[in-house]
Amino acid sequence: MNLDFAFERFDKIISLNDEEKGRFQELVEILEVDRKTKILNVGQICRYEFFVLSGCIRTFYYDEDLNEHTTMFAPEGWWTGNLKSFVRETPSEHFLESIEKSTLIRLNKNSLEELYILIPKFERYFRVLLQNRLLATQDRINNHLSFSADERYKKFLKAYPNLIQRVPLKHIASYLGITPTYLSRLRARR
Amino acid sequence: MNLDFAFERFDKIISLNDEEKGRFQELVEILEVDRKTKILNVGQICRYEFFVLSGCIRTFYYDEDLNEHTTMFAPEGWWTGNLKSFVRETPSEHFLESIEKSTLIRLNKNSLEELYILIPKFERYFRVLLQNRLLATQDRINNHLSFSADERYKKFLKAYPNLIQRVPLKHIASYLGITPTYLSRLRARR
DNA sequence: CGTCTATTTGAATGTACTCAAAAGCGGTGG
């Protein structure tokens, strides 16, 4: 399996020589999944961080009233997983499921620790990644606090114009924090 | 100024010897501010990360309709600042203001980079810190998606029982994403 | 003590939800 797509992405933050790329490749596994395949179940401990080479992974959970909420979409080029479960080794409260046929790199905790030791600049890479994730997550909260459902939907369209074709509307609704019913009404209003 | 309180906190993630503590101390500055003092204004670039030795710092912003939203409270033992402005060196969209008379450690970007070089385990320290912040921020989104204002308020009380005495209710309302009016009604309901 | 700010209360309104039913669409098998 060719990891060049991944290395191109990493290269935006840290540059790796061929030896380092080789070491990375030895530490990871490739996973291919069909559409609608769970790669993490609630109650399971998330043993991996996943990099999406192709396809799209959705993270979601059910609240006390069994409403489904979508936490994130991870299309190609994104890392995903369940950070809380992974770092604390506690049972996940979230599902991870492919929306499309997907190809993933997965990296377990031991390999990640080894990676930090072998190639310390990965410590920086993941710190920067976390930083960006945190900024994006903070933005998402601010969107919720500052904007109506209507405005959030428009912003989503602008931010992820390609996802709208790939993801069922009900999942987008559950990401935006509204019901599919209401999203449908919003879309009808123009 | 005695930084032992800070070192105790750092010690939960990385252990520092006296030499390392000395180096840290040389790289940082101490800042004392009265209550209701702005330590960062909108439009300013946030040049520092702040560690709260005592007191409490509130981060907030105004949306397009000039509604005020509280992003975070940082009581003693917390790091605060404006990550986005700090890492990208862009004008802040948020204010940072002391709620009480506060004592802060501040660390600028150059010193932080130097810290990473002098004491590389700080790279790990801040990675872990970012990780925890990210988890907390994700939790906050989930709270918004899963729970009513009433439930969010109760959870806030449990999570930060001491803040309720120290912080005006309108700020708590703006943190919970509701109006002070509505928070007042919720509180009256029992 | 007086002033300024924070909180409470009332009445009307709006945003988003629930439940139910109909319509649309897509994948699978015959």
Added chain:
DNA sequence: CCACCGCTTTTGAGTACATTCAAATAGACG
């Protein structure tokens, strides 16, 4: 390749949660 089944989206009617605006009351600081 078409027809059917099941899932997704739309539409309608009634409702709940939370807001706005205004005014009254309470609290805190100088």
